[in-house]
Amino acid sequence: MLNGNQADGLRQKDSEQKDSAEAMGDTISKARHTGPAMDGGLPFIPYLAMILGLHLWHSPWLSFLLYHGAIVVILVMESPGRYARSLIRGWDKRIGWGAVAFGLAGGVLLKVLAPLAGIDGAGLRPVLGSLGLRGMGWPLFVVYHTLANPWFEEVFWRGRLGHDSRRPVLNDFLFAGYHMLVLMLFLDWPWLVPAFGILAVAGWLWRQLRRECGGLLTPVISHLAADGSIMIAVYWLAR
Numbered sequence: 001m002l003n004g005n006q007a008d009g010l011r012q013k014d015s016e017q018k019d020s021a022e023a024m025g026d027t028i029s030k031a032r033h034t035g036p037a038m039d040g041g042l043p044f045i046p047y048l049a050m051i052l053g054l055h056l057w058h059s060p061w062l063s064f065l066l067y068h069g070a071i072v073v074i075l076v077m078e079s080p081g082r083y084a085r086s087l088i089r090g091w092d093k094r095i096g097w098g099a100v101a102f103g104l105a106g107g108v109l110l111k112v113l114a115p116l117a118g119i120d121g122a123g124l125r126p127v128l129g130s131l132g133l134r135g136m137g138w139p140l141f142v143v144y145h146t147l148a149n150p151w152f153e154e155v156f157w158r159g160r161l162g163h164d165s166r167r168p169v170l171n172d173f174l175f176a177g178y179h180m181l182v183l184m185l186f187l188d189w190p191w192l193v194p195a196f197g198i199l200a201v202a203g204w205l206w207r208q209l210r211r212e213c214g215g216l217l218t219p220v221i222s223h224l225a226a227d228g229s230i231m232i233a234v235y236w237l238a239r
Contacts, residue, residue, distance in 0.1 A: 043174040045070045050181040068152045083155050090215020099222035107229025117191050124238040142231045150223035158210045168204050175203035
């Protein structure tokens with residue numbers, strides 16, 4: 001049997017341990033949202049994946065294997081259940097369809113600006129062919145990029161690397177930046193500047209959707225619309 005003083009001491013010790021655990025949790029949560037230095041360089045994973053897979057080995061499939069594979073490993077090691085639940089939560093029909101329209105506008109904008117940017121089949125086909133995107137491999141890549149990539153990107157950039165600020169944060173620009181390693185294969189450098197700006201805005205908007213909707217489903221669907229419309233536009237232009 002414990003006397004009163006011993007019981008009070010145990011209760012105080014338990015309370016201190018709980019407070020310590022909560023403080024540690026808060027510290028970890030804050031560290032996750034302070035930028036790439038505190039994220040252990042995680043925002044630079046896609047940069048490395050694109051450099052190795054796309055520029056060194058000339059394989060978009062390898063780029064995705066490295067990029068998406070790293071995301072899976074990171075999330076499984078941390079908290080797979082929490083991130084998985086977030087992916088199927090947060091559809092808000094009040095703003096969801098507007099977000100879908102925003103995504104679809106990406107492909108429309110590409111189709112409209114393609115002649116001005118000098119993007120046509122004669123220029124696209126050799127580049128795609130040099131990357132192994134020919135025959136059945138090309139439409140398969142279009143499907144994978146459209147249906148799979150948005151889930152990985154949203155759970156990584158807006159989930160694991162998410163930030164609740166209403167203002168632009170560094171990761172919005174890092175999200176846009178790694179895409180330049182892809183677009184530089186297809187666009188002259190002056191066109192990379194507006195492309196970077198549009199992608200940074202998209203990253204910021206999808207982050208706001210995650211914050212407002214309480215989950216990743218709305219930004220994922222908007223991202224699906226964006227990737228789908230853009231890939232269909234590229235497929236059409238490359239015919």
